[in-house]
Amino acid sequence: MLNRRHFLQNSIAASAGLSLSSPLLKLIFQNAYQMETLRNNVGIFTERGGTIAYMITNEGIVVVDSQFPDQSKHLIEEIQKQSDRKIDLLVNTHHHGDHTAGNIAFKGLVNKVMAHENSKLNQQRSAEAQGSLDNQLLPDTTYSKGKIREKVGGERIALHYSGAGHTNGDSFVHFENANIVHCGDLLFNRRVPYIDKSAGANITNWQVVLEKAYKTFDKDTLMVYGHSGDGYEVKGDREDLLAFQNYLGKVMDFVKKGQAEGKTKEQLAEATEIPGAPEWKGGQSRAVAAAWTELFEE
Ligand SMILES: [Zn+2]
Ligand SMILES: [Zn+2]
Missing domain, CATH: 1.20.5 (Single alpha-helices involved in coiled-coils or other helix-helix interfaces)
Structure with a gap:
């Protein structure tokens, strides 16, 4: 599609x-909008915002992330063309609006909403700050560390957490039988990442999180990403985890070295490429600023 x-x-x-x-x-x-089946009735929906993953079978329906209300309505219409059953499970990979603003479209239509506990807290906090709590459907089932697993139809969906990365509440969401993982924004495929320091992001631990995921999943695992750069797909395999881990490490090296040479944060933020990670093209300012904060201001 x-x-x-x-x-x-x-x-x-x-x-x-x-x-x-x-x-x-x-x-x-x-x-x-586009819908593409990947494997075992699990597919991806893309329109505006972070990629959505879904599973539609007669025995169970799961949606991972929700973009914005209009986008979720489009997906819900497609689901209702295929099945009369209530949606069993909605999962949020993390709290950002391009992944959770559409939750509200599922109100009354879904049995359970799952996320990491920090994802729920961040979603609640952001909504309160904007006075938009009424427009949120918050997770009702959370976990704090390790893994939580939910059985839906013939599939098992596991959420994995190993500490802060893109925020302090990101999960890898694994459809275990289909062997498909939604990485949310833990992986920006060849695109300069947003690193949300206001929600506890940590670049150093993010690299550990990626390493652990590489070992947890295998060479047959299909990976789904929240976002990708021009010319790159929002899906791939686990080798992308190591490529992105390398990029994050090189950003930290670049900022550390630059500071030692007497360069300012502003000067370093002008970079359009990070040495050793040329595939992440374009303005590097937001990644450089986050690295500077983590290295010298926290
Ligand atoms: Zn996103
Ligand atoms: Zn995000």
């Missing part, structure tokens, strides 16, 4: 003499 959409976009752009970034084209495609 992804390819088909790009094909359509390209052909429409070409025949109308439009550039791919034209506002008109964006208007035509702003409501386009």
Whole structure:
């Protein structure tokens, strides 16, 4: 479906003499969503915000992350075309709005909402600060460390936590029989990451989290990512975990070395590439700023 959409976009752009970034084209495609089955009735939904994973069978329905309300409504409509049953489980990989704002669309339609306890606290705190608690559907089932497992239909869904990374409440969500893992924003595939220091992110431990995940999952595991850079997919295999771990380590080295040479945070933030990790292209300011904070200000 992804390819088909790009094909359509390209052909429409070409025949109308439009550039791919034209506002008109964006208007035509702003409501386009894609669903792609990966394995064992587990697939991914992409429209706006962090990638959603779903499982739809006659024995159970699971959704991981919820983008925004309109996007979740699109997915719910698709689910209801295939099944009359209530949605068994909604999981949030972490609290950010591009992964949880759509939770509210599941109100009354889902039996259980699961996340790490810090994800719930962060979601609650952000919503209170914005006065939007009424628009949230918060997790009702949480865990604090290690792993929690839920059986839905013939599938087992395990959430794994090994401490702070992108925030202090990110889970890897493993469909164990399908052997598909939603990494949420623990993996930005060849895209400069957001590192949320205001919610307890930790770059040093993030590298440990990725290493552990590499050992926990295997070479057949299909990985799903919240976000990817231009030309890269929101799915892959566990080797991407090590590539991203390398990037994070190189960002820390770059900032440490730069500071020792007398460079300021602002000077380092101008970098457009990190030595040793050229695939993460573009402005590095937010990663550099987070590394500086972690190394010299915490
Ligand atoms: Zn995200
Ligand atoms: Zn995020």
